[in-house]
Amino acid sequence: xxxxxxxxxxxxxxxxRSNQRFASKSNQIKFNNMKAxxxxxxxxxxxxxxxNNRQVLKTILGSDQEAIKSLDYLQGAGLxxxxxxxxxxRENQIWICIYDYAYTRISPNTFKIIKLES
Numbered sequence: 001x002x003x004x005x006x007x008x009x010x011x012x013x014x015x016x017r018s019n020q021r022f023a024s025k026s027n028q029i030k031f032n033n034m035k036a037x038x039x040x041x042x043x044x045x046x047x048x049x050x051x052n053n054r055q056v057l058k059t060i061l062g063s064d065q066e067a068i069k070s071l072d073y074l075q076g077a078g079l080x081x082x083x084x085x086x087x088x089x090r091e092n093q094i095w096i097c098i099y100d101y102a103y104t105r106i107s108p109n110t111f112k113i114i115k116l117e118s
Contacts (some may be wrong), residue, residue: 007031049083050098057101057113071109088116 001014003012008031013023022028056079060067068112074081084096095102096115103113 050079053079053083053098054101057098058111061115066111069111
């Protein structure tokens with residue numbers, strides 16, 4: 001039987017399968033949970049800001065297809081212009097997107113907001 005070293009505990013064990021990495025299923029679960037927790041923690045601040053930005057745009061639109069709001073209004077509502085997920089070019093304009101919502105500047109202090117089609 002081949003020996004292996006458990007990445008979580010460092011203990012030596014005999015492998016039951018050739019691709020076995022952990023001494024037990026519980027060690028594998030704990031290792032993967034710790035890895036996922038580190039990843040969530042590393043992205044936590046940005047994810048909270050993006051989630052808040054999406055919620056602000058969703059609330060502003062409500063059931064409307066589009067809305068036009070001022071820069072002051074958006075800032076007052078809590079939109080952080082420094083965080084977005086991607087951008088798209090539509091109607092010869094660059095739209096800044098936060099997941100399934102987008103906004104574009106239509107004048108120096110005015111923005112148009114839309115919900116992107118899925």
